[in-house]
Amino acid sequence: MDYRIRSLEEYQTAYQKSVEQPEEFWAGIAENFTWRQKWDKVLNWNFEEPRVEWFVNGKLNITENCLDRHLEKRGNKLALIWEPNDPKERFIRYTYRELHEKVCQMANILKSNGVQKGDRVCIYMPMIPELAFSVLACARIGAVHSVIFAGFSHTAMADRINDAQAKVVLTSDGLNRGPKQIPVKRVVDEALETCPSVEKVIVVDRVGWAVNMVEGRDVWYHEELEQVDKHCPAEEMDAEDLLFILYTSGSTGKPKGVVHTCGGYMVYTDYTFRNVFQYEESDIYWCTADVGWITGHSYLLYGPLLSGATTLMFEGVPTFPDPGRFWQVIDKFGVNIFYTAPTAIRSLMASGLDHVLSYSLDSLKVLGSVGEPINEEAWHWYHIHVGKERCPVVDTWWQTETGGIMLSSLANITPTKPSHAGFALPGVQPILIDQEGKEITENEQEGYLCMKFPWPGMIRTTYGDHERCRQSYFSTYPNLYFTGDGAKRDKNGLWRIIGRVDDVINVSGHRFGTAEIENAINQNKHIVESAVVGYPHDVKGQGIYAFVVCGEEAPTNQENLRAEVIETVVDQIGKIAKPDKIQIVSGLPKTRSGKIMRRILRKVAEGDTSNLGDTSTLLDPPIVDEIVKGAL
Incomplete structure (x- = not known):
């Protein structure tokens, strides 16, 4: 079944069904995936504890849905294109069959180094293919991945490793970022001085440096690779088993380990990816986000691969060797869908138009924005100079905690308006609340953005501290998930995010x-x-x-x-x-x-x-x- 929405009427029908019959709606989407055992019940929930369970007792493995199920029809289709930091270095392409083999090999390396179902694995790597293999390999054997951006200090890394009690760390000798090379392994070594839970470190040789290898603890990835098979059966997981922990900053200094689970996250990331970007089978899709944050998880890896897409992964930065790099990569690979952050757009605006006008960008069909509300000037610059006024801009609002996109236009389907995210996606039930906790039903009013009903991709808990999850998201307004953002609906019901509630100034x-x-x-x-x-x-x-x-x-x-x-x-x-x-x-x-x-x-x-x-x-x-x- 094709569950991509293809017209405004289809969106309205889907949205209405998702609100009136949410369990039936999501069960219909979930039917399209490979399940080892079907669920007994679609949803259990309450927002007091909070407790949210989707596809109860359903059994699956998310990597069978990202990889194995595509092999028959898409085995020779490109799954992953990797573009290195230095444009003179050769890019690498992996078909679905090749990616499947690489993930199985990495999974076998993890198993031979003692990783079992339920163990936490910390990944601290640059944007190289092995980062993608590592994430998927953890999911394949039922280990819980915790990706830490390879740029955090050793202190920040140690905090996250200790919170998750990670058993294994996957890393590299160093990384390339623009004109710089950064010693990644050295940061890991410093962090591990205070991380007694870590038993093994697997190191990828990226820059060819001699690094300190602790005997009995540290092993080289390329040496381990020679000893493992290309086949690894996928572990059967419960829909509510942990898939990953991703640490996000909280209102207090200590980062929160946001927990996402296998079944609901799978269904939600696939559904939102297909519909927001209107992905077509032959499209080349590029999300510029690092896998160290949620956008990289949901819309560089899981969402595109679940949908059988070709996803591009970039090691470098937008300004190296010059501020035309993004546009050069788009032309080089014929990118059709481009998803980046307003911060990147604004920095490229400052570099002048010459860098954009040097490239044709004819392949582009859809532009996306993520990370913060995109201001009007940047929206127009992006739309006019990058999209040549023919590509819709999907300004997506969502959070680490939501797992996937919540408010956005659907490319060429629903209305767009500069500085407005758009309508809610099917299955998402936003509500505006005033300071007293009463619902604001009129449009053109400002209030606090909450959700009154669960969606499959939402946070389940904060790792090791469920009370913190309750306090952070469910205690402010009874029976509602509080996003922490202020918002406004325009006269047509399009949502605009005003900013964090603590980013509101009362003058x-x-x-x-x-x-x-x-x-x-x-x-x-x-x-x-x-x-x-x-x-x-x-x-x-x-x-x-x-x-x-x-x-x-x-x-x-x-x-x-x-x-x-x-x-x-x-x-x-x-x-x-x-x-x-x-x-x-x-x-x-x-x-x-x-x-x-x-x-x-x-x-x-x-x-x-x-x-x-x-x-x-x-x-x-x-x-x-x-x-x-x-x-x-």
Whole structure:
């Protein structure tokens, strides 16, 4: 059965059924997968404990659905294209048959190194094919993978390994990122000084460095490969068995281990991938996200492979060897669907149009945006210069905790509107809540975004601490999942994400989402990117402090630039929203996944810089010192 929605009417019909008969709706989708044993019941749930179980007592293995079931018809179809950091290095292509063999070999290596069903395996690797093999190999033998972005500090890594009590670490000697080479194995060695649970380390030779190998603990992947078979039976898993843990930052310093399970996550990532991107059998699909964060899990690996797609994996960065690299790769492989983050788009905007106009980009059919709301200026630039005004932009809203896309337009099917995510996907039941916890039913109103019914891809628990899961997501509003985001519906019911609730500034009784002010500031032609936070103000309660990054042609007179920014905000929103302080900076403190660390900026704005917390895991730690020195 083809469960891709092909018209607005089909979307409306599917959505209505998913709300009125959710169990029947999702059972119909789930029927399309390979199950060892069918479920007894589609759904058990309550949001008080919380307890959510989909496809109860169903038995399966997600890799049989990603790989084995495609072998008969798609065995020779490209599954994975790997493009290295250096454009002079040869790319590698894997068919579904070849990828199946590689995953089985990696699974056998894990087994020969003592990994069993239920064990936790930490993966700390660059964006190389072995990272994909490792993730899928864990799933094949029933081990729980925990991917840690290969850029986190040894302290951050140790925290995550110890929380999960990981038994094995998969890593590489080093990694290539742009013009730099980074010693990955050295970070692992430092982390493992405080990680007694780790028994084995499997090391991939990526850059050819001599590294410290601890006897009895560390083994080379290429040496292990010579001793294993290309066949590995898939472990039978329960639909609610753990598939992976992925750590995400919380409101407190300690990261939360978000848990996703096998059955529901499988059904949800496949369904959302096919429908949001309107994937066709011959398409080449490229998600630029690192596998170290949820987008890489759901929409670089699992979603595309479940759908039998060809997925592209890129080792490098968008600006190396020059800011045309993304566009060069798109033309090189004839990419049809391109999914990236607003942060990347804005940084490429700042590099000027020449780098984009040098490439045809004729193959593109669909553009996607993920990670944060995309501001209007970046949306238009992306749509006009990358998509040539013929590619729909799907602005997807979702979270690590949701497992998959929740709010988005479906490419060429449902309406798009700049700075709006779009309608809810079938099976997703969003609701707006006011401060008293009452539902806001009218459109053109702002409130807190909650979900009133479970969907298959949602978080089940936080690893080892179910109470933290309850407190974080289910305790704020009874019987609702609280996203932590503010949102607004327009007159047609399209959803707009305003920003995190803790990113809302109350100026003289008026509430402004930081994303809304940033969107306005970014309309200024000289501004590449901005971040806005609130700070205590004697008259207004909260003032607005803006950190702005300029393009190359910005005025040298900073006061003139500040006046221009204020004029832009007043023009876009009104005088009430004009920033009180505007600090011009060369960059913003960001995590490796591109998320701006507003917590740090808030402390700078408040003049409380004595305890900024651990900044070593940021993409560019020295930027924090520069911002502190230039604080207004």
